[in-house]
Amino acid sequence: MINWRTLIATCLFGFTLSGGAAVAQTLRIGLAEDPDMLDPTLSRTFVSYVVRTALCDKLFDIGLEQEIVPQLASQWEWTDDKRGLVIKLRPGVKFHDGEPFDAVAAKFSIERHLTMPGSTRKSDISAISRVEIIDDHTAKLVMSTPFAPLLAQLATSAGTMMSPKAAQAAGENFGSHPVCAGPFKFVERVVQDRIVLERFADYWDKDKIKLDRIVYLPIPDTTVRLANLQSGGLDLTQVAATDLDTVRKDPRPKLAAVNGIGYSGITINVANGERSKTPFGQDARVRQALELSIDREALNQVVFNGEYQPGNQWVPPTNSYYDKERPIPARDIAKAKALLAAAAAPNPVVAMTVTNNPVVLQTAQVIQAMAKESGFDMRIQATEFASALQLSAKGDFEAFLLGWTGRIDPDGNIYNLITCNSPFNDGHYCSPEVDRELDAARGVEARVDRMFHYRIAAEHLLLDLPIIYLYHPKWLYAMSARLSGFTSYPDGLIRPQGLRLD
């Protein structure tokens, strides 16, 4: 008797193979969206960063504990006054076009990040006032004031090195065909379809590279992305916490997870226009009451199946800069009610803006239900993302449930979000004491010294609560059983070193 299903499968399988044999070590990675430009200076999306990680090496990188490790810079030393960083560059490194990587290229790349119109890297390294070439493989970055986060910034896109020859020739179109010094070089890109990279034979650390090709496939729908992984169309992808059960029930893929460096929280309008003039915006006791109404662990269990990390500060509890003396407060409805009574606002009405995302909406609904027990009347306003951003910038909000992807250095998770007049301090919180401490933390290098200032800042911030931090997302990956050598890093980037398909 004919097994029709087998017959059809054989015919269709023949169809799919007849286009030619697949390359043996081709890794297919699913992305949550199509990247914007691949230009390290101009790019604005995280997924672009994921792709550029395989294309472009940086001066520094991070290890699993977020420590700074050498990449294209092999050694570094601060000057005595901490206003200079002398970097020794790795010799024998080439760009994809064969040009040598040297101090001239390093100076060019940093100056491009600093001066190119539209550069999204400028604010990351604006502390650098000039780059001096000491010799062929030594450069000195000179700053007007000490800036401790600089190393961490140079371990991100702002430290990406580019071929001067290729960048000068391409100008603002460099992103169409980036030429860097990473383990893979650019082959092609079809917008909204795929980005193809192939191994760079002259990579300085080529022994760690086992793959021949990487193909990035943007697949926005999480169900379809997972289906691709399960059907063998992908080898590796990030998954949502809500999809973990599905992945665990399937024996085919493997899972990996790591605590991320970002956070999600409620940003509160305390001083930006008319909408800040509410008890919630004006009285810290009302904000403290809201915080005490929220059970962060329960929120994590309900919305994220317990996968994420509850938090109450701008860095996760597992981070060495977390102030352990100020742990996550337990839910306390009685105390919340007492605070509201003291603030003469027993039933405050709070409009919370959220983006039109099912998970974010669910988070807001859980918070709404919890807050109701203390007397809050929380109204959820679901708004499309671009509109919500504009409303937030204009001050047309009371509370905004929003995330921050996170930066390696704790300064990146706090400074520009909370200091007076900083660019994305939409709530217009302003505390000279906090500013002073955060500025001081930038000026000292040793962790213990920086932590001293962060503790004082935390003392103010966790009372004033311009942001109620809720949780820290994890990076969750599902991958084919054929893939080995995968290591998940806290910044969420996929590093190709060591990856192999068996």
Added chain:
Amino acid sequence: MSTFLLRRLALVLPTLFFVSLLVFGLQQLLPGDAALALAGEERDPGVVAFLRHKYHLDEALPVRYVLWLKGVLSGDLGESIRIKRPVRDLILEKLPVTAELAVLAIVIALSIGLPMGILAAVKNDSAVDYAATMTALWGRSIPNFWLGILLILLFSVEWGLLPASGFVSPAESLSRNLATLIMPAFVLGNALAAVLMRHTRSAMLEVLSADYVRTARAKGLSEAQVVLHHALRNALVPVITLGALEFGELLSGAVLTEQVFTIPGFGKLIVDAVFNRDYAVVQGVVLCTAIAFILLNLIADFAYALVNPRLRG
């Protein structure tokens, strides 16, 4: 016939001008600041100001429209702010993908809808008619995205027969190209077939009761000749109209289907552009779609005249 076509062509430019004004104006009603949306998470004020100036977002609306129109008339549809590629290049890249999907969907729709409609009309009020009607109802009622995900789960995840998503160009591999398009084409064609089936059935019923059909039967012609040669030609007129309009709608990009199957066509392009406030892309795609609709209507009118000689005057 030539006067007829010339009259139709004369309406093209005013229509396109009106469409361009409409899409430009409607986009501006969208809340949200394009420069802010595209400046990235850090929203550097310098970057925001740069984007506003470079893409004339700080100019008055009439100025922006005139600048854009000048570009269009010289073949420059502007640049995508998000990925810094000319809109013209993006359209030329995506149009063949959507066109191929649309053609396949129409072929499937016609292959299912026409025969079913004819059969339902010929076997009017019978079990065959009811079955065809129920099938049409099913096809029209099922949401495209649900059917798409169901097909992926069955054919890709469970049975491993077809790729779950993505697109391979026919130049690269025709067999893999068809494998990537068969499911999305079926999703689209299935819904269209339902509509075509109902219209074909209605048109055929009307024609089959006409005097000349009775005369043809009386002359001793076979039922097949009566139905296919005499009745169908006249019944096709409204079906052609519908087919042209539906094909135009497919060309504008089957948004949900392209999203589910990650087909890099017009639908996906325009959805991403709207959410990212990439105005030039939206304007360019809508203008192209309008041109396609107008051309298809012209072709439909021409086809009428071919099918029905009385319309050639």
